[in-house]
Amino acid sequence: MSESAGTAHVTRIALHVHYSQAYLIDESDEAEGPEDVPDDHPTHPVGIIRVEEGSAFLVTGLHTGTVDFTVVVADHDPGADREGFEDIVEISFESEAGQVSLHEWGQDVHELPPLPAGPGWYRLRYHARGMDEATDGADLSNGPIDHYLLQIWPAEESLPHVLQSVSGTLRYWRNPG
Numbered sequence: 001m002s003e004s005a006g007t008a009h010v011t012r013i014a015l016h017v018h019y020s021q022a023y024l025i026d027e028s029d030e031a032e033g034p035e036d037v038p039d040d041h042p043t044h045p046v047g048i049i050r051v052e053e054g055s056a057f058l059v060t061g062l063h064t065g066t067v068d069f070t071v072v073v074a075d076h077d078p079g080a081d082r083e084g085f086e087d088i089v090e091i092s093f094e095s096e097a098g099q100v101s102l103h104e105w106g107q108d109v110h111e112l113p114p115l116p117a118g119p120g121w122y123r124l125r126y127h128a129r130g131m132d133e134a135t136d137g138a139d140l141s142n143g144p145i146d147h148y149l150l151q152i153w154p155a156e157e158s159l160p161h162v163l164q165s166v167s168g169t170l171r172y173w174r175n176p177g
Contacts, residue, residue, distance in 0.1 A: 061131030
């Protein structure tokens with residue numbers, strides 16, 4: 001489901017994940033999803049989102065199943081939702097095509113609206129709620145347990161940043177091993 005909201009375009013997706021993974025992939029000819037989990041930033045780790053050329057690796061709490069996922073593509077910083085989510089991280093992403101899509105692991109591709117400034121640098125702000133509760137064996141009969149919001153807007157390249165960290169899952173991914 002998609003809807004326009006002023007200067008932002010909102011897309012809601014029932015996203016099916018495997019291995020706690022999803023991918024934001026640039027639509028350039030050379031871009032493809034990561035073969036392995038990309039390395040986190042060496043001095044500013046954000047854990048649950050990692051970027052390598054043409055793609056962003058997104059971590060979910062649920063290993064396999066459906067999560068609630070919303071993508072907002074805006075022409076300006078839409079502001080973090082600090083009240084609605086437990087974990088919030090940001091990272092820079094360069095788009096060569098000015099168009100990205102959200103990919104499930106080995107499954108469907110969800111088209112997203114064109115990026116508002118075309119090719120160039122964007123900021124990705126990834127919000128997560130319910131990651132710790134969405135464990136193997138969790139009861140999903142009432143719908144998804146973990147919820148995600150990915151905001152995308154034009155911004156100069158800058159260091160990754162953790163805005164808010166509550167879950168053990170985020171702590172794990174920031175310090176694996």
